[in-house]
Amino acid sequence: MTVSPARQRILQIANLEVRPGELQVLADGKRAGLTVREFELFFMLAERVDSVVQRPQIYTAIWGGTMQRRDRSVDVLVRKVRAKLELVAPGWTYIHTHFGIGYRFSPERVT
């Protein structure tokens, strides 16, 4: 991921601290330990808080090109990000599924 100045600004969302320049996400001070790909997914959704982003858009943003029918790459990546966030921030959910459409980022307590 390119480090453009616009991405350097640190974001504070709910209990998360997002450092684009470091490709790091911290939940309550704990590192999520996302990989580069995972961070890209997380970040593109986090930039659009509360917006439902369609699968093909996500695919293009991360892999470029067009998403093929029944390509599961996005789903698998979402799963991994969810899992890592769950580890550092149990009791929170961040990525919500919109059936047949895509995903939406929005931090919510669940406990």
Next chain:
Amino acid sequence: MTVSPARQRILQIANLEVRPGELQVLADGKRAGLTVREFELFFMLAERVDSVVQRPQIYTAIWGGTMQRRDRSVDVLVRKVRAKLELVAPGWTYIHTHFGIGYRFSPERVT
């Protein structure tokens, strides 16, 4: 490395004493004996404690220019710094790897 006034201040981090003006690092009073290049790497990371610094940034800071794909210079230099620090401060780790991203300086006891 240019010795600018801003870099003259002695840093105390964990069991380390860093003297930018002398390009020296001491661990519990023992000199690490870093070379100039090695000190540059060490210092640029130490200045940003707890921040993940991306490989290309490190490269540019030390060698200037752009890092080519699969250029291993940074890795090798990190290895040498780690080795010398290990000699004077066994039981400590300072430079942590962030896979696919870069390195982060943060003194930690390991023993």
Next chain:
DNA sequence: ACACGGCTTCACCAGTTCTTCACCAGCTCG
């Protein structure tokens, strides 16, 4: 010319991450 120290590059290996597949669960609509 030679020895030496430091820097760069290379090759091999280990560990991590990515991609894809298969199977299952949940949702939608007739």
Next chain:
DNA sequence: CGAGCTGGTGAAGAACTGGTGAAGCCGTGT
């Protein structure tokens, strides 16, 4: 309710990244 999709999930092999030891190069001093 049942068929057909869509998404969740775990796993395996491929692909990639970083750790490491060593050889080669270069400049300096002997």
